[in-house]
Structures are given as structure tokens and as C-alpha cells.
Amino acid sequence: MDYENTQEGTLVHRAQAGEEAAFREIVERYQTKVFSIIHGIVRQRNDVEDIAQQVFAKVYFSLRKFDFRSSLITWVYKITVNECYDYLRKRKVRKLVYESDLSEDEVRRTENSEPAIDHRPLADSNLARQDYVTKLLSKVSEEERTLLMLKEVEGHSVEELAGMTGMNENTIKVKLFRARQKLLKAAQRLDRAPGAV
């Protein structure tokens, strides 16, 4: 059945027509998923709700542009991942601005007060790995990032991805392959120049 004519497609049409109850249903249907995606990327519990609110505000304002080429969850997923990377970018800029206001001694003290990734206890090695992967993912395009995350983090098959995105399976495979190659290249660059990312 054509996605536009499914139950969810009808729900989206109602929300596009301005029916508040339909938009509320969309929020309630996907809020847990959105929280989980955000937490997986930014891992700042305090900021998860704020980013999630921003995601759904964007969904609200862009819903009229949703053209049913992909499923709603794929679209929401993409907005969520982009929002997370926006947040990480802004956080990085804020940190740079903050550090530029400090003297060299203050910067050194601040850096020493942060737990260095290499010296964290073993229990935190997963966090370091997550940080590293998040940085690597910032080196590929939005589409590649979304596909990789849907495949590896959400565990969808190529067949499911084809259904969700409206692309054929071979296209998905080629895109994923290129994205994986880019990640490996980014990892090589990162190893050559530690702290460059």
C-alpha cells in the first residue's frame, strides 16, 4: 500500500491540515524514540528534553513540506540527528569562545580539571568510544549519517531502509558503502592528527 494512504499517512495529512490532535499524536508516538536518539548522540541527560522540544517544533513548522517520499519516522529521525549535531556544534563554539576569554593558565587549569579520555577508568571507555564515533559521524553528509545510524544504531535491515526512505536496496547499499569508507578515512586522519577533530 502507498505510504500516503496508510493510517500514519492519514495522520500526517490531518496534522498538515492544522489539526492539533493529529500533531499531538505524532509527538506522543515518537517522543520516546526521539529522546533515545538524542541521548545516544549527545549523552547529556539535562539537555535531552530541550533538544527534543526543538525537534518537535521543527517537525511542526516543516510538516507541510513533508512529501511522503520517506516514512514519517525516517524524516523525524533525520531532523533529530541534525538537531543533535547542531547542538554539538554550538557547544563546541561556546567552549571555544569561553576558552578565548581565559588566560593560558586558566585554560590549562580547566583542561586539567576535565577527565582526560585516555586516563578514564575502564568503565568510561565506552563513553570515549561514543565521543569518537560521534566525531567521526560529523565528517559525513547528513544523509550518510542518518543511513548509518538507522542501520547500525537502530538495527534496520537494508530492505527496511529501502522501505523507509523510498530508495531501492542497491542505492542504499552503495550509499552505506561510501559512508563507511568516509568514516574509515576520517578515522585515519584523526589517528594521524589526534585532537584535530
Add this chain to the structure above:
Amino acid sequence: MHQVIQDNLEEYLAGSLRAEDQRQVESHLEGCADCRRDLASMREMSGWLQSLRGEQAPEPASGFYARVSRRIAAVEEESSRSIWAALLEPAFARRVAFASLLLLASLGSFLVSRESDYSQGPTPELVLAVENEAPSSLDSRDHMLATLVSYHK
């Protein structure tokens, strides 16, 4: 990476290769060190990506939808305020005033140039030509009388 590995990469990494494809991949890997090395890197990267799988993500607190609605309303209010702010901004007002003056000046000069064209009036030659072409008032009176007579008959 050779095509046979590339074609089966996603299923290989997900551990969902069919037995026949699995044999084909393994047979190729036995004789291709490059593919073995590339595949090992891809598998390691896949494991790293899977480390992002959500663990104990916070649940949305009650009233989340209400807070989303408030944010939407705030954004709408902000955007309408920014439109007014842009309109009322002194620099924008100055630009509008300048553009209006420019428009008035152009309109005025256009009207003045039209007036000066008409003030000279038609040339004597033009007047004579019009008079020659138009039927004289006498002729038209005769024509009218003839029409009335024929109508009366």
C-alpha cells in the same frame, strides 16, 4: 574492496548472509588479503557505531507535549515580533522614506514632461489635415436630414 564483498557487505556485517552467499564471501576472502583487511576495518567501525545504541535514555517527563506547544507558540510570537521589529527599525524606515521620495520625484518628472508635450498644441498642418479628412458640418447636416426622410417614408 572487490565487488563480491561490497555486494554482500551489509548482510555480512549484520550477520544475515544466506548460506550460499556466505560460502561465496568466505571463498573470496581466503584468497584476497586486501578484502580481509578492509572487511576487518569495516567490522570494527560497525562495532563502534553500535556503541551509540541508546542506553538508559531518559523518558519524556509528563507534560512534554504542553512544553512543545509552548515552544512552538514562543517561536511564532518571536517570528511575528521580528517582522514588526524589521519594519519599525530606523534603518529600514529611512530606506522606505528614501524609496518613496525617489518614486515621487520620478512620478513628478514624468507628469511634468507630459504637460510640456501638450502645452505646444497641434501644429497648423495637423489641424488642416484633420479638417480636410472630417466631413464638414454642412455635409453631416444634409446626411442626417436624408436619413430622417427615408425613415419617415
